[in-house]
Amino acid sequence: MGTALIYDEEMTKYKLLWVDPACKIEVPERLSVSYEALVRTGLSDRCVSVPPREASDAEILLVHSEEYLEGVKKTPHMTLEDLKEFTLQYGDVYFHPNIYHCAKLAAGSALQLVDSVMTGKVRNGMALVRPPGHHSMRSAASGFCVFNNVAIAARYAKQKHGAERVLIVDWDIHHGQGVQYCFEDDPSVLYFSWHRYERQKFWPNLRESDYDSVGKGSGAGFNVNVPWNEVGMENSDYLSVFCHVLLPVAYEFCPDLVLVCAGFDSAIGDPEGEMCATPDIFAHLTHLLMNLAGGKLCAVLEGGYNLTSLAQSVCQTVQTLLGDPLPQLANLRSPCESALESLQCVRSVQRRYWSILKHAADSATTDVSNKRIKLAKAEEEKAETAEDERSQEEKVWPEPAERLRPPVCSASVLPDDAACPDGLKRLVSSKDLGPLLVSRIRNRSMEDAGDADGVATFSRLYTLIEKMRTNEIGNGVALVPDVAAAVECVVQDLGSDLVSRVLVVCVGKEELNYATADGKMLVVQISGEDKEEQKGKYYIPVCLKKGCGDTVGFIQAVFGLLLPLGYEYDPGLVLLVRMPGSGVGDCMWQQLIGLLKGFAKGHTLVLMQTNDGACMGPTASALLGHPAPPLQELLTPLPDDGGALERMRERLQADWKMLQTTVSSGN
Ligand SMILES: CC(O)(O)NCCCCN
Numbered sequence: 162m163g164t165a166l167i168y169d170e171e172m173t174k175y176k177l178l179w180v181d182p183a184c185k186i187e188v189p190e191r192l193s194v195s196y197e198a199l200v201r202t203g204l205s206d207r208c209v210s211v212p213p214r215e216a217s218d219a220e221i222l223l224v225h226s227e228e229y230l231e232g233v234k235k236t237p238h239m240t241l242e243d244l245k246e247f248t249l250q251y252g253d254v255y256f257h258p259n260i261y262h263c264a265k266l267a268a269g270s271a272l273q274l275v276d277s278v279m280t281g282k283v284r285n286g287m288a289l290v291r292p293p294g295h296h297s298m299r300s301a302a303s304g305f306c307v308f309n310n311v312a313i314a315a316r317y318a319k320q321k322h323g324a325e326r327v328l329i330v331d332w333d334i335h336h337g338q339g340v341q342y343c344f345e346d347d348p349s350v351l352y353f354s355w356h357r358y359e360r361q362k363f364w365p366n367l368r369e370s371d372y373d374s375v376g377k378g379s380g381a382g383f384n385v386n387v388p389w390n391e392v393g394m395e396n397s398d399y400l401s402v403f404c405h406v407l408l409p410v411a412y413e414f415c416p417d418l419v420l421v422c423a424g425f426d427s428a429i430g431d432p433e434g435e436m437c438a439t440p441d442i443f444a445h446l447t448h449l450l451m452n453l454a455g456g457k458l459c460a461v462l463e464g465g466y467n468l469t470s471l472a473q474s475v476c477q478t479v480q481t482l483l484g485d486p487l488p489q490l491a492n493l494r495s496p497c498e499s500a501l502e503s504l505q506c507v508r509s510v511q512r513r514y515w516s517i518l519k520h521a522a523d524s525a526t527t528d529v530s531n532k533r534i535k536l537a538k539a540e541e542e543k544a545e546t547a548e549d550e551r552s553q554e555e556k557v558w559p560e561p562a563e564r565l566r567p568p569v570c571s572a573s574v575l576p577d578d579a580a581c582p583d584g585l586k587r588l589v590s591s592k593d594l595g596p597l598l599v600s601r602i603r604n605r606s607m608e609d610a611g612d613a614d615g616v617a618t619f620s621r622l623y624t625l626i627e628k629m630r631t632n633e634i635g636n637g638v639a640l641v642p643d644v645a646a647a648v649e650c651v652v653q654d655l656g657s658d659l660v661s662r663v664l665v666v667c668v669g670k671e672e673l674n675y676a677t678a679d680g681k682m683l684v685v686q687i688s689g690e691d692k693e694e695q696k697g698k699y700y701i702p703v704c705l706k707k708g709c710g711d712t713v714g715f716i717q718a719v720f721g722l723l724l725p726l727g728y729e730y731d732p733g734l735v736l737l738v739r740m741p742g743s744g745v746g747d748c749m750w751q752q753l754i755g756l757l758k759g760f761a762k763g764h765t766l767v768l769m770q771t772n773d774g775a776c777m778g779p780t781a782s783a784l785l786g787h788p789a790p791p792l793q794e795l796l797t798p799l800p801d802d803g804g805a806l807e808r809m810r811e812r813l814q815a816d817w818k819m820l821q822t823t824v825s826s827g828n
């Protein structure tokens with residue numbers, strides 16, 4: 162299924178007609194440069210073009226009051242003076258004779274997107290709209306917004322398409338207070354927003370934008386605010402919040418639809434956000450949401466005022482929606498202290514509502530409050546001194562790297578009698594490994610099966626890895642007689658001289674014994690077995706007391722440990738090993754394959770044992786990029802295995818910075 166793109170140049174046909182410093186950044190070119198970039202890169206041709214439509218009164222009244230709508234309806238006929246007068250009643254927004262028309266098109270575009278996705282016409286999509294929406298409230302315009310496009314879309318999805326749970330992810334750098342007010346007592350809509358806050362000093366300066374606004378009444382827990390109390394947040398800060406807050410909660414919420422308030426003022430170079438995250442981060446943020454709700458994701462443009470980073474960020478987002486390989490996020494650093502403080506505060510306040518966060522550290526402890534005071538003072542000083550130099554310096558960042566789709570998406574290495582799943586290319590050519598490697602393979606562990614096809618299998622494996630390295634093949638799956646031997650061979654003989662860092666993810670309890678001390682390989686083994694202490698920094702045994710069938714535990718391990726480790730390690734190849742009898746469910750397995758695509762430009766090699774061929778179908782589906790089915794089990798989480806994973810994370814964070822979720826105590 163395809164990706165919808167909704168755009169109409171009519172929505173560029175309004176602009177600021179008077180002097181207002183707060184509004185001058187919201188210009189028509191925001192939309193045209195975004196669309197032109199999609200055209201120039203060929204991305205728009207690969208999308209399903211869906212026309213916008215005007216939202217009807219009834220649809221607008223799903224969120225807004227009649228008196229507000231009646232007021233806005235009068236603006237097309239107003240004189241310039243009346244427009245200024247009408248505008249004065251609201252904050253940081255402007256009206257124009259054509260803005261009502263464009264506001265109906267913007268809201269209607271979001272509804273067209275919801276229809277296209279909910280009816281299965283497309284898998285996902287993006288609506289390029291203006292005016293934006295997430296600040297507008299029931300009876301007020303605000304922050305360049307007239308109608309709350311995404312809030313209307315959420316109510317519409319529930320009413321018309323019977324969606325029961327809708328997740329709204331707002332990665333715009335401003336708090337969408339309009340969305341928060343709309344759903345704060347509604348447990349069927351989970352609103353997540355991060356935003357520049359600077360302890361209430363940043364617009365819209367609301368006390369209720371802080372992390373302790375968790376929703377009201379039956380909506381408690383369904384509003385998640387992550388305030389950024391400093392500017393300059395980077396990719397690692399954003400990814401930490403996704404891994405340690407949003408994704409665990411989103412998976413437990415198990416939405417039927419994901420709506421994104423896709424504002425790109427959170428990218429580097431933006432005058433409003435003043436953050437340092439690069440445009441390619443949106444490729445990953447989009448990817449990390451694409452296995453929720455069976456892939457039903459609607460991204461609706463909000464803010465974004467640096468025309469260069471806006472256009473790049475839009476392209477990164479659409480290219481991921483189209484299923485292209487992800488860019489490698491280079492040199493992630495550890496989240497900064499201020500981000501860790503926000504992370505800790507959010508997790509501690511949300512843990513009483515989300516069992517998946519149950520063991521999050523408390524932040525009521527004195528050392529955190531002391532830390533907050535110290536940080537606040539430090540931020541004060543930094544803000545004062547930085548003010549002047551920040552305004553002068555123009556941010557520069559590298560153009561995002563090309564993301565080339567390999568000629569072959571997925572390949573397979575199978576025994577001759579095994580059937581090749583649809584869509585996979587069977588690898589038959591076996592590279593001549595030369596006598597040295599053959600002898601190494603033979604004596605390493607093939608002595609018992611010293612048969613010819615053992616070597617043939619390995620030579621095909623070698624070919625597969627070689628072709629992933631040259632990007633001729635995206636990913637692959639191999640059925641081998643002895644998966645433990647195969648892993649050993651790949652990482653010792655094949656993998657290591659082909660790629661610099663191999664992330665080995667083992668699911669199941671088999672004993673793995675090879676050296677990992679040099680960092681060429683990071684092994685994360687998720688099993689039900691209590692392993693002896695890990696062997697050094699690069700071998701991390703994760704024990705799920707209830708085994709790999711425990712979906713809650715598995716998801717906690719994936720988001721709390723595996724993904725942060727993977728981002729920090731930044732492998733050139735991912736080796737995903739399914740040990741026989743692992744007990745992992747097919748849905749979880751597909752989710753895992755889908756999520757691991759975020760690493761190594763999607764170069765994942767799945768190794769399974771021949772007698773485990775039963776899950777070849779789900780494996781092939783996930784490798785080909787089909788969205789994984791939702792994990793329904795998370796809806797009724799069983800009591801998890803205690804804080805074992807949290808304790809393990811705390812222990813490991815000394816070596817792995819991306820595992821941190823709390824401020825460094827003491828210093
Ligand atoms: C859509 C938006 O969140 O980018 N609007 C920002 C308004 C800022 C007013 N100072």
Ligand SMILES: [Zn+2]
Pocket residue numbers: 333334335424426433463464465
């Ligand atoms: Zn914004």
